[in-house]
Amino acid sequence: MNGAQALIRTLVGAGVDVCFANPGTSEMHFVAALDDVPEMRGVLTLFEGVATGAADGYARMAGKPAATLLHLGPGLANGLANLHNARRGRAPVVNVVGDHARSHKRLDAPLESDLDALAGAVSGWLRRSLSPADVAADAADAVAESARRGIATLVLPADVSWEDGAEPAPPQPGRPAPQVAPSVVDDVAAVLRSGEPTVLFLGGDVVGSEAALLAAGQVAAGTGARLMAETFSARAVRGAGLPELTKLPYPPEMAIAALVGTRHLVLAGATSPVHFFGYPDVPGTPVPEDCTVHVLAAPGEDGVAAVRALAQVAAPDARAELLEASRPELPTGELTPRAMSAVVGALLPERAVVVDEVLTSGVGLAELTSGAPRHDWLSLTGGAIGDGLPMAVGAAVACPDRPVLALQADGSAMYTIQALWTMAREQLDVTVVVCDNGSYAILENELSRVGAAEDGKRAGELLHLGGPSLDFVALATGMGVPATRATTAEELAEQLRAALAAPGPHLVDAVLPGRR
Template sequence: MNGAESLVRTLVQGGVEVCFANPGTSEMHFVAALDRVEGMRCVLGLFEGVVSGAADGYFRMTGRPAATLLHLGPGLANALANLHNAKKANSGIVNIIGQHATYHIDYNAPLTSDIEALARPMSAFVRTSPDAESVARDGAAAIAVARQGQIASLILPADTAWNQADGIAEVEPAEAGASYAPRAVEEAARVLRGGEPALLLMTGSALSAHGLELAARIAGKTGCQVMGQTYNPLMARGRGRFAIDRIPYVIDQALPILQQFRHIILVEASDPVAFFAYPNKPSLLKPNGCQVHRLTAHGERSVAALEALAGVLGAKPHDAQPQPQMALTPPSGALTPAAIAMAIALAIPDNGIVVDESITTGRGFFPPTAAAAPHDWLQNMGGSIGFSPPVATGAAVACPDRKVICLVGDGSAMYTLQSLWTQARERLDVTTVVFANRNYQILRGEFAGVEAGAPGQRALDMLSIDRPTLDWVSLAKGMGVEGRAVHSAEQLCAALTAAVAEPGPRLIEVVM
């Protein structure tokens, strides 16, 4: 077998069974190997931002890395923004990046660039295979890194793909890392027993249904509060689950909430920090004198740590307080954020997946959707827009039996609208809801936030995307996805009901 085939076989044997791809000439032997190797599903994206975002969504839903197949430096460059988001979400990905044949690189042909340098800012592992015999081993090393929730970038010169290789390589099992630090549990118990106002700030694996249930017991027993980060990779939500708030994005809303705490106990979370800096506002959001303690970091077993903490504290299931839940009633009339939130809460089906890049429109989505059917809620961890259509695509590939609802602002959706085509091609069960406010609405607030005064006409032109109006039904149709524009809450409810009732991709343009 050649190097490319040795890699494909190594990937499959290593549990990497999906490859999101946009290949070119230097990747043709990898593509050819797909015909000879069983077990690798290759999904084409018409732009690499779709490819990398889909791999992020796939990892979040399965905990297993997908591969991407990218065409030299520019193909990688196009993937970088969503790789940035994936890196911040601790989503493991194996990037396979084609390169010129080893002997061709120095001739500076048009596509030549410094691929390693491009890969490094977003990757925990960067390696260029020197020869065909090394490809399988390098691929196995990349898989090992990606399994840990990191980005691994393997660069494959064309001759290492087409020359003869020895065979496949085994992925070395991960060293059994510390599951959690018992001393951190003791410290957290001491703080919580102390009775001073305390916040359990959680993200990552702590936000599973079981992690949240344990946190509810601890909160009920000790009186601490529990919150999520502003953004989280995946949160179990809906009826019967412990509904927690997140730290607000807006600093002036976050500060008074955090002001009340003397202790913050971090469960995989970061010390709360402002998304951006603003003149005369703090970067760190905790109050003066607040002590920060860490229960677990990423990579540790947060659920086990919470279990241990609940045990030490004697927090039992009955300690969890009953959850007040908003009543869900079909909205009517204008498409206000509240009406939209209610319509979405009513539409989310049991075991649904919500990928949320609703930015401004969605700031009030949490209270009503806490009363929706049980679901998972995915958010953008890196702040690079164009996140949710690709991530929804990858989540749907990962979970063919679950409905995916992709919530996205029109400005964000334009970044990676090519995702719709992949959804149509693969008949993925994704309902995309585009909030067409025809603005980079968030920037209107930010403009004031950075004390830039009131925008004049030229500045406003950079914040508005209303001229011409984007017609999302036509854009969807152009890529083979059925779309529908809605102008009232009733129409939105009807469109969501119809979309959820049938499998396959749909788009709903919410004209605001």
């Protein structure tokens, strides 16, 4: 058995049975070995950033890693932005990165690069297989370490892949997340009983668990603490029957206002919040100077168990206030961002997976979907735009029995528009709504926020997507995805309803006022 065959059999044996790939010459023996291991599903992407973003979305929904197959240092470099998002969201991913044959590396071939430095920028674990006898054990280690450290990268020299003498390795036993000490729970309960203004700040595994959210709601009801979630969660469960959970706003002035007067900030699965960027005369964090930060459960610890234990200690007899089922009325007339959000809230299917890269066009989106049927919400964790469409690919592969709705800004869609082709090829049940305002609107806001806006024509040209305008219907249909264009609220409702009801991928180009 050659190294590639042993590697794939080891991955499958450890539960990694999907590989998002954009391979090259160095990976051809891995590609050939897929015929020998039919349990491994290979999913072709046309750009490495789609492969890594899809692995991110898959991991968030499946709760286990997918593999990526990338070509040498340049292929890995093309996927780094979405690996950055996966790292920030603590998603487990196993990268298999092909490298030159060991005898060829010394010749400094054109594709030779500092692969280890590139991988080290995003990997919690990194190893190079040095012989066919090592590769299977290395693969088993990679899967185990991805559960502990997020991204594990295994560098696979071409000759290690093609040479014989390898055998599969058994999977390593998993390790449960560390438990929070009872004394920590007691200390936080004492803070909550103090009567001082307190925010229970939720993130990580806590916002992805119905049980944890219900327990957090019980704590809030029994102690008067406010519930708040991190701005961008890797996966959050939402909808009717759960407590209302407000996200910390993205704009710094709004985030500061949201926490004003808070004396205690209790972190449960989240880190202490900071602004995405530094601004003139604005503090780097929205946490008030006189606020004490307490850690109930750090990321990587069992935050779900910690919050449930806290509910029993701090508010054993309280009952959480839960959101009633509600939907907005379907709007009519002009297709504004809020009207788009109302259409989504009115039509969101039960058990949907919403992939949110809507950015500035998401006016009212959280409010108007809060009472919808239970659904999962995936956000842009690391701020590297272009993750939305690939994450939708990965989520749909992980959950083929659930509808996936990708809410996608127009500018960031173009970073990884090739994901539409993979949706069509795999016939994934993904409905894409492009928020088409014809600009990098988020950067227009940032230009003003940092004090650099002077209404300059040349600066404006770098933020506007016209001349020529993007034709998302043509782009989608050219890659095999049926597409329509909506210019009114009624058209969007009609087209979204039809797209959600039909199998396979569809795209709706929602033309917003800035575009017209």
